[in-house]
Amino acid sequence: MTKFTDETKFASGATLKNRLMMSPMTTTQSFYNGEITKDEIEYYSDRAAGLGAVITGAANVEDLGKGWFGELSVAHDEMIPGLSALAKGIQSKDTKAILQIVHAGRMTHSAELNGEQIVSASDIPALRDDAETPRAQTLEEVKETIKSFGEATRRAIQSGFDGIELHGANTYLIQQFFSPHSNRRTDEYGGDRDHRFNFIKEMLVEVFAAVDEYATKPFIVGYRFSPEEFETPGIRMDDTKWLVDQLSESRLDYLHVSLNKYASVSRDENYKAQGRLAYVRDWVNGRKPVVGVGGVRTRQDVENVLEVADLVAVGQQILFDPTWAVKLISGNDAAMVQIPFKDAVEITPLSLPLYEFAAARYHSVILS
Structure with a gap:
């Protein structure tokens, strides 16, 4: 059985000292323009000890991609000095620093965008009480957004991060392009699964082009996704099985399954024999490391996740228990929150x- 103390070497050549990662979480600690604050740097630095990697909360790749007030930004070169300080703070604990990058798409409000209308793959609002109707991106805007992910990757590299995680989960823009609920386009980015995947496929090309041009050492690129949507039509387990197969054949270093509970079971009657995470592990079939997450608080939780995944991401527990990883490694479980x-x-x-x-x-x- 895999142990959390085992090293992990990714396809890129980067190595994590163990199988523990800090899960990306919203902190709302950045300045109004997305610039990093001293509080945010200290927050991550305080929690980095003992972990193989810290994945930061989401950083938007362009101004219209901002999801909430206090969100980190990687949309402009002016952000590089602050991001560099963040990366160094995490790395000071011998921990890899991974910047999660995102575009919120329709999962934001015009108030967060200085009055600008929100955008998405199509003009379909999200199914939530306060949802606004987005404007469908033009073909030119779609291509510019794809390029923005490449530019954000360049900035992450130039800031000294060890990697990025593409936030393709939690119904943000990357997922919106793959979802049949939010994507009703009739051009090359809409229609069947192959066409709805084109946004992701072209984004990966841009991201790895930036890695090849700017990275001078192994650079991690991960991808986070949600396995199911509640909307109808929406992403179902069959769609995710197809998506996982495409992603497993790419240059990605890992796949991160976004779950509230690591043992959660699908709503689909055809996929109830085991948990969602176990299905993803089976579909990947060893081609990529799989990151499991969702409600991890104890040593037993860590061991349970590693039965169906290769790495463990821990979120809320570390938010409230900054030295949790150190306690786990030293066997001081009784001191855990x-x-x-x-x-x-x-x-x-x-x-x-x-x-x-x-x-x-x-x-x-x-x-x-």
Whole structure:
């Protein structure tokens, strides 16, 4: 059985010292323009010890891709000095720094975009109460957005990061192009699965072109995806099986399955024999390392994930237990934070923006 202390060597040649990763999480700690703050650098640096890699929260690749106030940005060269400080802070703990990059697409609001209308693959609003109707990107805009992912990759390399993770999950723009719910286009980026995959395929070309041109050492490129959508029509397990096969034949270093619970089971009656993560592992069939995530808090959780995946990403536990990985490695499990997260909000030192975000999420306080 794989142990969390085992090294991992990716196809790119990069190596993680162990199988533990910090999962990307929203922190809302950046400045209004997406520039990194001192609080955010300290936040990641404080949590990096003991981990093989830290995956940052999402950084938008262009201004119209901003998803929320306080979101990190990698859309402009002016961001490079701050991003460099972030990478160095993580790497100071002998931990790889991976920048997650994203375009929110329709999963944002015009208020976050200075009044600009939100955009997506098509003019179909998301199925949520506060959803706005997006404007379908023109063909030229689609191609520019694809190039933006390549430019963001260049900036990540020039900032000193060890890699990037493409945020193709949680219904953001990359997923919107693959989803039959959000993508009703009739050009080369819409229609059947092959055409809806063209955005992803061309984005990977741009990303790896930047890696080949600018990286002077092994550079990690991962991809995060959500295996199912609740919308009808929407992404189903059959679609994900097809997507996983395409991604497994690419140059990607790993595939990261976005799940709330690592043992969660599909809604599809044809895929209930095992968990979603186990199905992905079977479909990948050893071609790429698979990252499992979702509700990992204990040593037993880590071992459970490594039965059906190659690496373990830990999110909320590390948010409220910054030295969790050190405790796990040293066998100090008794010192791990074990209380409910809604209670941990009040006893964990957090910057004000992150505290307010966490408090609102976990309903532990009423904000004035």
